[in-house]
Structures are given as C-alpha cells and as structure tokens.
Amino acid sequence: MQDSEEPLFFRGNGATECEDFVNTVNRYAWKSGKAEDPKWAAHFAMSCLSGKALRWSMQQDKNTRSDWDLLSVALLLEYTEDLEDKESELRSPAIPTAAAAPATELVRGISTLSSGPLSGRIRLDTDFASPVYVSWNAGSAGILTICSNPDDAIKVHWTPGSSRHLIRVLNPSVTKYDYLGVTHFSDDPRYSLFGPNSTASAALTFVTKPNAQGYVTSMRRNKKTGEPVSGKSRAAIWNILADSTIVMIVEDSGSQYAMTPLVGGENNSIYMVANCESYMAAFNLTATTCSRRTLVFEPV
Incomplete structure (x- = not known):
C-alpha cells in the first residue's frame, strides 16, 4: 500500500x-x-x-x-x-491520438466493481481524447471491429467475481450469439499453440452461451468460403480488474496465458494474441498496419 x-x-x-x-x-x-x-x-x-x-x-x-x-x-x-x-509509435493512424488520463480515473477500488451485475460498453484504451469502442458490427467474417460512436458499441452485462466469467452482449447482431468470446482460425499451431514465442491468436467475436460441457459456437467465418472456421471458440475467459481493465485469460495444458488485444486490417478488426512481437513478426505486420490496445469496461 x-x-x-x-x-x-x-x-x-x-x-x-x-x-x-x-x-x-x-x-x-x-x-x-x-x-x-x-x-x-x-x-x-x-x-x-x-x-x-x-x-x-x-x-x-x-x-x-x-x-x-x-x-x-x-x-x-x-x-x-x-x-x-514507444507506445505512441504503435498506435494506428486510423484511431485518435491518445491523451494522458487522470490517475484518479485509472485507479478504482475493488468494491466499486463488486456490488452486483453491471452493464456498459467496452472502450479501447483508457486515455483517448476521442473514445473508441468495440462495435456490434462483426462483418461477414464475424470479427468485431471498432467504432467512435457509442451508439454503435456493443452493450454488455456481467457479474463481478474473482474467477474467469462470461460477458453477455445485450445487442448482438444475431440473437443467438449473445456472448462475447474469441475463436481461433484453426487448430494449426500458428494460431492455437501457446508457450514461449507463441503466435497464437483468436478473433474477438460473438458466441453462443456455453452448453453443459462448456462448448460454444461462434459467428467467425472464413472470409474466402463463408464457412465456419475450424478453430476452437472460448467464452468463459474474462476478468475485469479493479481499474476496469478487461483481461482475457486462456488456460492451456495446465498453464494460464493472458492475451493482448490488437487492432488492424482494413476494417480495424480486433484480435487477441498471446505475444504481440512474435505474432507481428510471423505474419509480417507492422505498427502501421496494426496496434496494441487495452479493453476497458465503461459503465453506463
């Protein structure tokens, strides 16, 4: 203290x-x-x-x-x-330049986030002069993108807790896919293998409520074929910290891995990656084509 x-x-x-x-x-x-x-x-x-x-x-x-x-x-x-x-160099030119946020806005007591179910939006980063949000528009590939208009942002609902939990989406683009999740493109090790220098990645997307075995299906589609991708989908992966940062934690082979949000591509799609440097190097990405972000819960 x-x-x-x-x-x-x-x-x-x-x-x-x-x-x-x-x-x-x-x-x-x-x-x-x-x-x-x-x-x-x-x-x-x-x-x-x-x-x-x-x-x-x-x-x-x-x-x-x-x-x-x-x-x-x-x-x-x-x-x-x-x-x-150094961080400013990684920011995408398509997203407004960051401005320093007051420290009082970054530090919130745990009790603030533990009083019961909460609803709100998901903002990217905590220090934009002009806020940017996760949009409800998942496009034809089922990958969530960003928006600047809060009316176009996904509305989410969650109950605080110490373990990884679900985040429900109140305004999904397709009714049955009403939870926030991620989907790996395939089981190819490039997309799904965790560990040192991992290039694992998963698209932020809408998924169904987990069944009794914990399995979910997602909106993620192959852009070329329009068919569902073959990679694993995940839903009960979220932790929201005392400062409102949303963290994605994946458990794999007995170990836990935190995934980092990246925004990139023509549509500013949102991906979660295990290691930014390894992922960007493996897929020939640069700071001009993608940028690291932080997901932040914003109560409304």
Missing part, C-alpha cells in the same frame, strides 16, 4: 513507474514485518498488477511469480525505459 493508503497498481508504463512500484512493495513488506518473506511480497505484488504488467506477469514461470527476489529483478529487467513515446 502506498504511503497515502491509496490502492497500489502497476500498469507497466515504463522504468520510472516500475522503480517506484518495486520500492513501494519493499517498503510495505518492511512495514508489515515481511521483509524477509519473498513469497509473501511476490503474492502482494502480483495482486497489484494490471494492464500490460499483468499480461507480462502471466507469461513468467511459477517460480518467478512466487518469489519477490526473482520477480522484482524480472520487472526491472523488463521495464528499462519509459514507454510513453
């Missing part, structure tokens, strides 16, 4: 924020009598991660996530420069 007793979050915005975060965790561990307990400090630090930092942490091995001596070094090695300018 910070000296001001406000909630502590580390979003992964650069070296300065990282150094302050590591120092704050060290001070809080000392004040709590846990300075010699690296496991306790690591668990506390992990509970404070959000945004880019949370997604990065989920790619680390269990030993690193459970040992503050290892985790603090890994954090400092990962965040070696302030990323504000």
Whole structure:
C-alpha cells in the first residue's frame, strides 16, 4: 500500500513507474514485518498488477511469480525505459491520438466493481481524447471491429467475481450469439499453440452461451468460403480488474496465458494474441498496419 493508503497498481508504463512500484512493495513488506518473506511480497505484488504488467506477469514461470527476489529483478529487467513515446509509435493512424488520463480515473477500488451485475460498453484504451469502442458490427467474417460512436458499441452485462466469467452482449447482431468470446482460425499451431514465442491468436467475436460441457459456437467465418472456421471458440475467459481493465485469460495444458488485444486490417478488426512481437513478426505486420490496445469496461 502506498504511503497515502491509496490502492497500489502497476500498469507497466515504463522504468520510472516500475522503480517506484518495486520500492513501494519493499517498503510495505518492511512495514508489515515481511521483509524477509519473498513469497509473501511476490503474492502482494502480483495482486497489484494490471494492464500490460499483468499480461507480462502471466507469461513468467511459477517460480518467478512466487518469489519477490526473482520477480522484482524480472520487472526491472523488463521495464528499462519509459514507454510513453514507444507506445505512441504503435498506435494506428486510423484511431485518435491518445491523451494522458487522470490517475484518479485509472485507479478504482475493488468494491466499486463488486456490488452486483453491471452493464456498459467496452472502450479501447483508457486515455483517448476521442473514445473508441468495440462495435456490434462483426462483418461477414464475424470479427468485431471498432467504432467512435457509442451508439454503435456493443452493450454488455456481467457479474463481478474473482474467477474467469462470461460477458453477455445485450445487442448482438444475431440473437443467438449473445456472448462475447474469441475463436481461433484453426487448430494449426500458428494460431492455437501457446508457450514461449507463441503466435497464437483468436478473433474477438460473438458466441453462443456455453452448453453443459462448456462448448460454444461462434459467428467467425472464413472470409474466402463463408464457412465456419475450424478453430476452437472460448467464452468463459474474462476478468475485469479493479481499474476496469478487461483481461482475457486462456488456460492451456495446465498453464494460464493472458492475451493482448490488437487492432488492424482494413476494417480495424480486433484480435487477441498471446505475444504481440512474435505474432507481428510471423505474419509480417507492422505498427502501421496494426496496434496494441487495452479493453476497458465503461459503465453506463
């Protein structure tokens, strides 16, 4: 906890924020009598991660996530420069330029998001001067895109909880596909294999409510044939953090992986990818053709 007793979050915005975060965790561990307990400090630090930092942490091995001596070094090695300018280079020219958001809008108490079912929209990033939303328009391929008009955004409904959960869509383009999910293009390892340097990806789309076995079907179609794609669809994959960031977590072969949103293509389609750098390199993408984003729940 910070000296001001406000909630502590580390979003992964650069070296300065990282150094302050590591120092704050060290001070809080000392004040709590846990300075010699690296496991306790690591668990506390992990509970404070959000945004880019949370997604990065989920790619680390269990030993690193459970040992503050290892985790603090890994954090400092990962965040070696302030990323504000670097991030701006990755923004798509089709999307408005970002402006700094007030810190008070980025930090919300967990109690704010745990009082019962909530409805709202999904915004991309938290700091656009002109808001951009996930649109209800999935196109002929069934891939969700972006929009600037909030009236064209999907309206979602969810119940806060500590485990991964469903997000229901109140205005789907096709009635039976009324949940937010993702679909891999195929079972080809390029699209579905997780692990180091993974190029796994899945399109953000509408899916059906899971059946008794947890299976769903989706609107995702092959652009060339119009037929359903053969890849796996997922629905109960969402976590909404205390700062309203929406995180997609996939469990595969006993491990959990956080997926990062990318926006790209002629229609500004939204994909979730396991590793941005590996994915962009494998499919010859650049910062001018796609850009990283963060999904944010916006109550209405």
